[in-house]
Amino acid sequence: MDSSPVSEHPDEQVVPIGFDDVPGPAVRRLSLYLRQLENCLAGGQTTISSRDLGAALGVTDAQVRKDLAYFGQFGHRGVGYKIDRLITRIRKILATDRIWDVALVGAGHLGTALMAYRGFAPKGFRIAAVFDVDPAKIGQPIPSLSGRVVQPMAELADTIRRLDIKIGIIAVPADAAQAAADQLTEAGILGILNFAPVALVPKGKVLINSVDLAVQLEQLSYRVCPEPLSERIAAADVAGV
Amino acid sequence: MDSSPVSEHPDEQVVPIGFDDVPGPAVRRLSLYLRQLENCLAGGQTTISSRDLGAALGVTDAQVRKDLAYFGQFGHRGVGYKIDRLITRIRKILATDRIWDVALVGAGHLGTALMAYRGFAPKGFRIAAVFDVDPAKIGQPIPSLSGRVVQPMAELADTIRRLDIKIGIIAVPADAAQAAADQLTEAGILGILNFAPVALVPKGKVLINSVDLAVQLEQLSYRVCPEPLSERIAAADVAGV
DNA sequence: AGGTGTGAAGGATTTCACAGCC
DNA sequence: GGCTGTGAAATCCTTCACACCT
Numbered sequence: 001m002d003s004s005p006v007s008e009h010p011d012e013q014v015v016p017i018g019f020d021d022v023p024g025p026a027v028r029r030l031s032l033y034l035r036q037l038e039n040c041l042a043g044g045q046t047t048i049s050s051r052d053l054g055a056a057l058g059v060t061d062a063q064v065r066k067d068l069a070y071f072g073q074f075g076h077r078g079v080g081y082k083i084d085r086l087i088t089r090i091r092k093i094l095a096t097d098r099i100w101d102v103a104l105v106g107a108g109h110l111g112t113a114l115m116a117y118r119g120f121a122p123k124g125f126r127i128a129a130v131f132d133v134d135p136a137k138i139g140q141p142i143p144s145l146s147g148r149v150v151q152p153m154a155e156l157a158d159t160i161r162r163l164d165i166k167i168g169i170i171a172v173p174a175d176a177a178q179a180a181a182d183q184l185t186e187a188g189i190l191g192i193l194n195f196a197p198v199a200l201v202p203k204g205k206v207l208i209n210s211v212d213l214a215v216q217l218e219q220l221s222y223r224v225c226p227e228p229l230s231e232r233i234a235a236a237d238v239a240g241v
Numbered sequence: 242m243d244s245s246p247v248s249e250h251p252d253e254q255v256v257p258i259g260f261d262d263v264p265g266p267a268v269r270r271l272s273l274y275l276r277q278l279e280n281c282l283a284g285g286q287t288t289i290s291s292r293d294l295g296a297a298l299g300v301t302d303a304q305v306r307k308d309l310a311y312f313g314q315f316g317h318r319g320v321g322y323k324i325d326r327l328i329t330r331i332r333k334i335l336a337t338d339r340i341w342d343v344a345l346v347g348a349g350h351l352g353t354a355l356m357a358y359r360g361f362a363p364k365g366f367r368i369a370a371v372f373d374v375d376p377a378k379i380g381q382p383i384p385s386l387s388g389r390v391v392q393p394m395a396e397l398a399d400t401i402r403r404l405d406i407k408i409g410i411i412a413v414p415a416d417a418a419q420a421a422a423d424q425l426t427e428a429g430i431l432g433i434l435n436f437a438p439v440a441l442v443p444k445g446k447v448l449i450n451s452v453d454l455a456v457q458l459e460q461l462s463y464r465v466c467p468e469p470l471s472e473r474i475a476a477a478d479v480a481g482v
Numbered sequence: 483a484g485g486t487g488t489g490a491a492g493g494a495t496t497t498c499a500c501a502g503c504c
Numbered sequence: 505g506g507c508t509g510t511g512a513a514a515t516c517c518t519t520c521a522c523a524c525c526t
Contacts, residue, residue, distance in 0.1 A: 022470070023495060027463055031456040036440055049507065057440050061507090062497055069509055072474050077508045078504035092473050094459050095466035102458065113354035114454070118414075119438050123455040124462075167461055173359075191461035197360050199277055199298050207464055209457060213355070214364040215272040216452055217343070218335050220408055220432035221365075222268055223448055225336035229263070232333050233313050264517060290485065302485090303519055310487055318486045319526040 026067040032057050033064065034090045041083050049080035091124075101128035103160050103189065105180045106171035107137040107150045110195055114171060116143055128163055131156045133176070157187040170194045181208065267308040273298050274305065275331045282324045290321035332365075342369035344401050344430065346421045347412035348378040348391045351436055355412060357384055369404055372397045374417070394424065401428040411435045422449065 036056050040048055050064040068074050068081075071093050075081045091097040102120075104111055104127050114120075115127055121144070130142050130150045142148045151159060159165075168184040170177050170192060177196030184192055185206045194200055194210040202208050225232070277297050281289055291305040309315050309322075312334050316322045332338040343361075345352055345368050355361075356368055362385070371383050371391045383389045392400060400406075409425040411418050411433060418437030425433055426447040435441055435451040443449050466473070 025495070028456075028460060030463075031453075031459045032440065034459075035438060035453070035456065039439065051507085056442075060497070062499090063495095065508060066496075066510080073509075075508050076504070077502070078506050080507065089474075093463070093470070095462045095468070095473060096459055100458070100462055109354040109357040113350040116350040117454060119453075119455045120458070123459060125455065125458050166465060167458065169458075191465035193457050193461060197276060198280065199273065201297075207461065209461055211452060211454075211457055212272075212276070212360075213358060213452075214360045214366065215276065216434050216450060217341070217361070217366050217408065217410075218272045218275075218337055218364060219269065220434060220448065220450055221336045221341055222271075222334070224407060224432035227336070229334070232336060233330075266517070292485085301519070303521095304517095306486060307488080307518075314487075316486050317526075318524070319484055321485065 022070045026070055029057075029059065029063070029067050030071075030090060030094060033067070034087065034094065037083050037087050037090070041087060046083055047080045048083055050075070053081070096124040098124060100125050100167055101163055101165045102126065103128065103156070103165045103168045103184065104130045104171060105132070105153075105156070105168065105184065106176075107132040107134070107140065108171065108173075111171040114169060120144075125167075127169075128165060129159045131159075153183065156183055160184070160187040160189060166190045168192045170196055170200075172196055174198045181206075263311045267311055270298070270300065270304070270308050271312075271331060271335060274308070275328065275335065278324050278328050278331070282328060287324055288321045289324055291316070294322070337365040339365060341366050341408055342404055342406045343367065344369065344397070344406045344409045344425065345371045345412060346373070346394075346397070346409065346425065347417075348373040348375070348381065349412065349414075352412040355410060361385075366408075368410075369406060370400050372400075397424055398428040401425070401430060407431045409433045411437055411441075413437055415439045422447070 033053060036053060037048070049061070050068075051061040054061045054064040065075070068086075072089070074086055074089065088097070102125050104114060107115070107130050111130065111132070115130065120127065127142065127144055129148070131153050132138060132150050133153055135152075137150050138152050140150045142150065160168075166189060168189045168191070170180050170184070172180050174196045177194060177198050178200055180196075181192055181194065181200045182203050185202070185204045189206060191207045192200075192209065194208055195213070196210075197212045197214060200208050200210065274294060277294060278289070290302070291309075292302040295302045295305040306316070309327075313330070315327055315330060329338070343366050345355060348356070348371050352371065352373070356371065361368065368383065368385055370389070372394050373379060373391050374394055376393075378391050379393050381391045383391065401409075407430060409430040409432070411421050411425070413421050415437045418435060418439050419441055421437075422433055422435065422441045423444050426443070426445045430447060432448045433441070433450065435449055436454070437451075438453045438455060441449050441451065
């Protein structure tokens with residue numbers, strides 16, 4: 001299982017290293033740091049400390065420093081981080097220093113909202129192709145990309161290969177999601193953002209990231225519910241359920 | 242720090258207890274277990290083992306058992322879990338064994354998609370009021386709830402108090418999100434699901450759960466990018482950035 | 483055999499605390 | 505004085521492994 005025959009040199013500057021085993025939580029926060037930094041820059045700030053950056057996001061200063069340190073040295077002691085440089089470097093790390101074409105499957109309400117979403121472009125994501133099964137949807141124009149229209153599923157593989165698209169979004173009903181994922185994977189997609197409320201099983205080498213809108217509300221109701229948890233458990237125990 | 246003067250009885254059924262310090266990850270998975278169980282039930286299954294439930298979600302069997310055990314005893318040794326009972330009990334725990342009225346702020350593309358989303362109702366969430374600043378949007382009907390229409394922001398507090406709404410959704414542009422959150426909080430909302438791409442700071446006792454669509458894609462691009470991470474870091478170091 | 487519930491072990495992540503630099 | 509980068513400690517979470525049940 002240990003497939004890394006790395007040089008046995010006991011010492012030396014193989015550089016910070018360990019890249020590739022950055023904690024998942026750190027990577028997720030990296031996106032939030034980037035977003036916050038972009039806001040600060042827009043606000044005219046040029047420099048920020050780990051404390052201020054963390055405070056804006058509800059994270060400790062030590063956490064911020066540790067997270068950034070996984071990726072190299074970014075700060076200046078006694079000063080903080082230079083916002084514009086840090087942004088550039090985080091974008092490189094997240095690989096959003098380029099344009100990613102994205103394929104969207106499903107042109108229903110959610111799909112339409114995603115097509116119109118203004119937040120993707122400034123982050124480097126462009127919905128470059130849209131597919132649907134519904135003949136009524138096919139042929140409708142894609143607002144973000146003049147000239148292109150919603151295509152039938154039959155054209156999915158060809159289009160994705162031709163445009164060399166690597167990321168897909170699934171916005172179809174639950175019962176069509178696995179098939180959509182399989183078709184995307186088969187067409188060479190490497191990562192999928194899934195909005196359908198089902199657990200998808202990856203067929204082949206693809207990375208699936210799911211966002212379930214109802215689950216997000218459920219998590220809120222769990223925490224916000226006025227009855228204490230102990231009662232909710234007790235109630236279930238009794239209640240002859 | 243040990244503030245639990247629990248009976249010192251060495252033995253005996255004080256019942257699991259410790260409720261209230263359930264690990265966050267366990268609660269998040271609980272939602273996924275519930276969803277999967279609902280699917281299994283719909284498929285005609287009546288019983289499931291921790292192994293099968295976990296496998297469907299990419300989680301170990303031990304993890305499933307441990308997670309469920311935080312909330313009590315649910316299974317039958319040698320058999321597994323009775324699906325229908327487990328569903329009922331998890332719903333109680335997540336507090337979705339009731340209807341939660343939800344206030345939506347923002348009737349743009351995303352807001353409209355959320356109003357039309359079919360996934361909320363079966364989970365117990367009902368969008369009961371919608372607000373927007375745009376006069377063109379105000380007065381438009383809410384599809385999910387006949388008779389009700391999009392209201393102006395000025396009516397937000399009154400309506401939320403009158404309908405006793407405790408959960409809100411923010412689907413407005415980034416620069417309007419904090420104000421929306423403040424108004425919701427002021428009106429007595431306890432939990433907010435925020436889709437605007439900004440870090441909101443809670444004013445008062447409110448719980449904010451944010452979902453940033455672009456961030457989700459960013460996480461994919463990080464992991465899917467063909468250039469190895471080490472190069473992305475090195476490139477940034479060099480490049481005179 | 484098959485399967486849960488759970489203490490104990492192991493890993494992973496976060497926080498502490500401080501050396502070192504501006 | 506302010507602030508980063510980082511080992512070490514503390515905490516949190518997951519996995520192991522097994523008693524116990526059916």
